[in-house]
Amino acid sequence: xxxxxxxxxxxxxxxxxxxxxxxxxxxxxxxxxxxxxxxxxxxxxxxxxxxxxxxxxxxxxxxxxxxxxxxxxxxxxxxxxxxxxxxxxxxxxxxxxxxxxx
Amino acid sequence: xxxxxxxxxxxxxxxxxxxxxxxxxxxxxxxxxxxxxxxxxxxxxxxxxxxxxxxxxxxxxxxxxxxxxxxxxxxxxxxxxxxxxxxxxxxxxxxxxxxxxxxxxxxxxxxxxxxxxxxxxxxxxxxxxxxxxxxxxxxxxxxxxxxxxxxxxxxxxxxxxxxxxxxxxxxxxxxxxxxxxxxxxxxxxxxxxxxxxxxxxxxxxxxxxxxxxxxxxxxxxxxxxxxxxxxxxxxxxxxxxxxxxxxxxxxxxxxxxxxxxxxxxxxxxxxxxxxxxxxxxxxxxxxxxxxxxxxxxxxxxxxxxxxxxxxxxxxxxxxxxxxxxxxxxxxxxxxxxxxxxxxxxxxxxxxxxxxxxxxxxxxxxxxxxxxxxxxxxxxxxxxxxxxxxxxxxxxxxxxxxxxxxxxxxxxxxxxxxxxxxxxxxxxxxxxxxxxxxxxxxxxxxxxxxxxxxxxxxxxxxxxxxxxxxxxxxxxxxxxxxxxxxxxxxxxxxxxxxxxxxxxxxxxxxxxxxxxxxxxxxxxxxxxxxxxxxxxxxxxxxxxxxxxxxxxxxxxxx
Numbered sequence: 001x002x003x004x005x006x007x008x009x010x011x012x013x014x015x016x017x018x019x020x021x022x023x024x025x026x027x028x029x030x031x032x033x034x035x036x037x038x039x040x041x042x043x044x045x046x047x048x049x050x051x052x053x054x055x056x057x058x059x060x061x062x063x064x065x066x067x068x069x070x071x072x073x074x075x076x077x078x079x080x081x082x083x084x085x086x087x088x089x090x091x092x093x094x095x096x097x098x099x100x101x102x
Numbered sequence: 103x104x105x106x107x108x109x110x111x112x113x114x115x116x117x118x119x120x121x122x123x124x125x126x127x128x129x130x131x132x133x134x135x136x137x138x139x140x141x142x143x144x145x146x147x148x149x150x151x152x153x154x155x156x157x158x159x160x161x162x163x164x165x166x167x168x169x170x171x172x173x174x175x176x177x178x179x180x181x182x183x184x185x186x187x188x189x190x191x192x193x194x195x196x197x198x199x200x201x202x203x204x205x206x207x208x209x210x211x212x213x214x215x216x217x218x219x220x221x222x223x224x225x226x227x228x229x230x231x232x233x234x235x236x237x238x239x240x241x242x243x244x245x246x247x248x249x250x251x252x253x254x255x256x257x258x259x260x261x262x263x264x265x266x267x268x269x270x271x272x273x274x275x276x277x278x279x280x281x282x283x284x285x286x287x288x289x290x291x292x293x294x295x296x297x298x299x300x301x302x303x304x305x306x307x308x309x310x311x312x313x314x315x316x317x318x319x320x321x322x323x324x325x326x327x328x329x330x331x332x333x334x335x336x337x338x339x340x341x342x343x344x345x346x347x348x349x350x351x352x353x354x355x356x357x358x359x360x361x362x363x364x365x366x367x368x369x370x371x372x373x374x375x376x377x378x379x380x381x382x383x384x385x386x387x388x389x390x391x392x393x394x395x396x397x398x399x400x401x402x403x404x405x406x407x408x409x410x411x412x413x414x415x416x417x418x419x420x421x422x423x424x425x426x427x428x429x430x431x432x433x434x435x436x437x438x439x440x441x442x443x444x445x446x447x448x449x450x451x452x453x454x455x456x457x458x459x460x461x462x463x464x465x466x467x468x469x470x471x472x473x474x475x476x477x478x479x480x481x482x483x484x485x486x487x488x489x490x491x492x493x494x495x496x497x498x499x500x501x502x503x504x505x506x507x508x509x510x511x512x513x514x515x516x517x518x519x520x521x522x523x524x525x526x527x528x529x530x531x532x533x534x535x536x537x538x539x540x541x542x543x544x545x546x547x548x549x550x551x552x553x554x555x556x557x558x559x560x561x562x563x564x565x566x567x568x569x570x571x572x573x574x575x576x577x578x579x580x581x582x583x584x585x586x587x588x589x590x591x592x593x594x595x596x597x598x599x600x601x602x603x604x605x606x607x608x609x610x611x612x613x614x615x616x617x618x619x620x621x622x623x624x625x626x627x628x629x630x631x632x633x634x635x636x637x638x639x640x641x642x643x644x645x646x647x648x649x650x651x652x653x654x655x656x657x658x659x
Binding site for chain 2: 026062063065066067
């Protein structure tokens with residue numbers, strides 16, 4: 001299945017991640033990768049979600065946009081560097097086969 | 103001046119216009135109750151179960167359209183409140199639930215009456231908050247009311263640890279009460295496109311949902327159907343948007359519609375959806391719902407557009423605002439040909455007679471009450487089950503916000519406390535709660551609150567000593583294998599009512615049931631009326647679960 005990457009700007013507080021994961025779980029949307037870091041000002045965080053791109057994608061985005069903690073949703077292609085770079089570290093952690101400097 | 107977190111909450115509720123608030127105190131919300139006891143403008147209504155308190159708040163919100171609040175303590179108080187809040191979510195009702203929580207130092211230690219209220223409330227609220235300091239409450243409380251009432255309304259939960267309630271801070275000025283977000287801009291090009299599509303339609307039907315109520319747009323919906331001359335159907339939540347006796351009303355659509363209504367939908371070439379969400383109980387098997395129709399869909403929640411059915415023209419808008427433009431843009435039409443086709447369908451699909459004169463029959467009790475209270479603006483609530491569908495089919499609703507029912511979640515136990523909330527807001531109105539002998543037991547403890555507050559609520563128990571709708575489905579779809587749906591004991595509801603301080607009648611023991619019913623309805627204060635009815639009469643017509651609306655079961659014979 002083709003993947004796509006969603007980038008969210010969310011309010012930075014302990015419940016934001018729970019709201020987003022709960023939405024994916026209760027609406028049975030596929031979500032296979034999450035990365036979250038606070039922005040420089042600490043008021044917002046940035047989240048990258050790797051999700052399955054199926055016909056429900058517009059609904060996923062609309063549901064995310066409804067969450068009060070979500071300020072902005074943008075869609076990137078599957079090849080967004082945040083996950084491809086992360087994958088290098090991942091593989092190294094698993095079998096040491098990839099040089100993290102790649 | 104210094105205020106504690108608890109005093110801040112009460113002050114902000116006062117500023118928000120809250121005047122009557124139900125709830126139950128307990129260990130973790132006692133600071134709030136202590137502060138509430140000193141409020142000069144908020145009256146507290148002591149419920150007997152937090153679910154009752156939540157449904158009282160819902161009753162208040164459903165008839166006023168404004169957010170209502172209620173209180174519960176931590177742990178079991180919070181878990182008891184969940185059903186009422188989840189119910190508000192599914193029906194888009196603005197309710198603000200404020201719970202106490204164990205002090206922050208104890209959170210995460212499995213402290214006494216500790217539960218993860220924030221986590222539990224995520225999937226059943228529009229939004230939720232956990233207050234970490236008294237100062238944060240100044241933002242949270244107004245924001246909670248803004249979120250509850252803005253856009254598509256819904257419930258909001260605020261969890262406040264006890265140390266935050268006790269924390270004292272200096273306050274110089276109060277924040278503005280939470281208001282409403284600005285509605286989305288109306289796109290004039292879409293309005294023109296809708297008007298053109300409506301002008302080109304031969305057999306349009308207007309499909310009105312609860313959104314018409316929430317947006318206070320029912321007058322404009324009526325103007326629309328008159329000017330465009332379209333027949334209209336309503337969802338369960340939309341009932342009352344158009345009077346049942348309006349010449350263009352086809353009543354409710356879907357699982358328990360009249361057959362002609364669903365047949366007409368099958369023939370329509372344009373479905374105009376106003377604040378409705380294509381719920382499965384309305385559409386039946388989606389692939390066969392309005393198979394030949396184009397769709398216009400206006401909703402304030404963009405995620406409803408295309409969620410179930412892709413509209414040809416979808417518009418995220420406040421329905422009232424959209425209609426104020428659309429009503430100008432459409433031409434005055436004459437669709438007498440289509441309307442006479444609908445009339446022919448109505449004549450072809452005659453439903454079986456309903457014993458409407460006999461107050462001791464399942465439909466007769468509803469129609470009799472409807473005749474007695476016609477023109478008085480009585481408020482009607484129901485519980486969930488056969489009686490609920492019969493009320494939806496047979497009660498002559500006249501106006502918006504007259505009918506309060508648990509639509510999306512389908513919560514047995516809704517009717518009595520919701521009726522009480524309505525009576526609190528409109529003490530002069532007669533509020534009738536149609537219930538069943540199954541449903542009433544799910545929040546019967548609130549009879550005590552109704553008596554204490556002397557609320558003008560008339561509870562009519564349509565008593566077949568069974569879980570009637572379960573019994574019906576087992577009879578129809580499970581090879582008559584009746585299991586766990588008949589009660590072997592016979593509860594004496596009049597004794598229960600009297601024991602709670604509520605006047606009671608049992609129509610089966612009255613020489614003149616009609617006179618007793620009249621007396622019960624006219625008597626001030628809470629009254630319970632038990633009406634034994636026949637278990638073996640099904641609610642018909644009916645679409646089998648999962649079936650298409652065009653194939654309805656329709657006869658007891």
